[in-house]
Amino acid sequence: MQYKEFRFAVGCKDKIRSSVWKLWTKNGQFYIVSRMMGSITKLSFHSNGKAQFSLTSEFMRKQPNRPNKLRHIDTWVWSVPPIIENIDDNHVFQISIPSSELRSFSRKENLGKVHWLVDPGADMKTTVDCFVFPHSASKAPMNYESFLFALQLTEGMCVVAFMTISSVSASERQQVENLRSQWRRMVRTGAPSEQQDLRGTGMFIDSQGVHGMMELVPFD
Numbered sequence: 001m002q003y004k005e006f007r008f009a010v011g012c013k014d015k016i017r018s019s020v021w022k023l024w025t026k027n028g029q030f031y032i033v034s035r036m037m038g039s040i041t042k043l044s045f046h047s048n049g050k051a052q053f054s055l056t057s058e059f060m061r062k063q064p065n066r067p068n069k070l071r072h073i074d075t076w077v078w079s080v081p082p083i084i085e086n087i088d089d090n091h092v093f094q095i096s097i098p099s100s101e102l103r104s105f106s107r108k109e110n111l112g113k114v115h116w117l118v119d120p121g122a123d124m125k126t127t128v129d130c131f132v133f134p135h136s137a138s139k140a141p142m143n144y145e146s147f148l149f150a151l152q153l154t155e156g157m158c159v160v161a162f163m164t165i166s167s168v169s170a171s172e173r174q175q176v177e178n179l180r181s182q183w184r185r186m187v188r189t190g191a192p193s194e195q196q197d198l199r200g201t202g203m204f205i206d207s208q209g210v211h212g213m214m215e216l217v218p219f220d
Helices: 057-061 170-186 192-197
Strands: 005-010 021-026 029-034 041-045 050-055 072-077 091-098 114-117 124-133 147-154 157-167 200-205 211-216
Touching: 005 147, 021 147, 021 157, 029 091, 029 124, 041 091, 091 170, 124 147, 170 200, 170 211
Parallel strands: 005 114, 091 211
Antiparallel strands: 005 021, 021 029, 029 041, 041 050, 050 072, 091 124, 124 157, 147 157, 200 211
16 A cells, blocks of 8 residues: 555554554655654665664754764665666665564553554564665555555655565574673663663664664563
């Protein structure tokens, strides 16, 4: 289906689940944010081919002594696609959510517009792969079994997302544990109630050179 924005989470709203992720387009740009990021960070993909993982403008306005140029945590180049049919050449980003990282949330959230993706079970992960497709959203490959949604990007391009389910490899399990250790070193809180709802992310680059972000739970 075509959307102006799309929210999703893995799991069930009344049981264990992931954080809620939101993807949207505006003025030819593509954005990704998770509620775990609050209004602090976001991912943005710009029409000039630059991608950024950055602190938000809202957050920076509350940091008067921090130069704006320091707000970018990571930057890279994504390939603006030529008008070709091979969608695999336009893989822009991926969101990876291992089922081992699903938990119940104690805080109340508005979940009315969330699309729920089924938890695939132990030792599995859900990946949402984002591509830039050189056609309008109405021509997105909606007949693909793994098709999730399409967002109009420009008059001649759209963002298309597919969902895939796969097993978690030994190297990915180690990656999760390494990220968990990093978060535990960074986070200093003694309140169990705060730890329960805390979610973390970690950036990665896969074997094909595609950037991605993995969701994890720092504390059990």
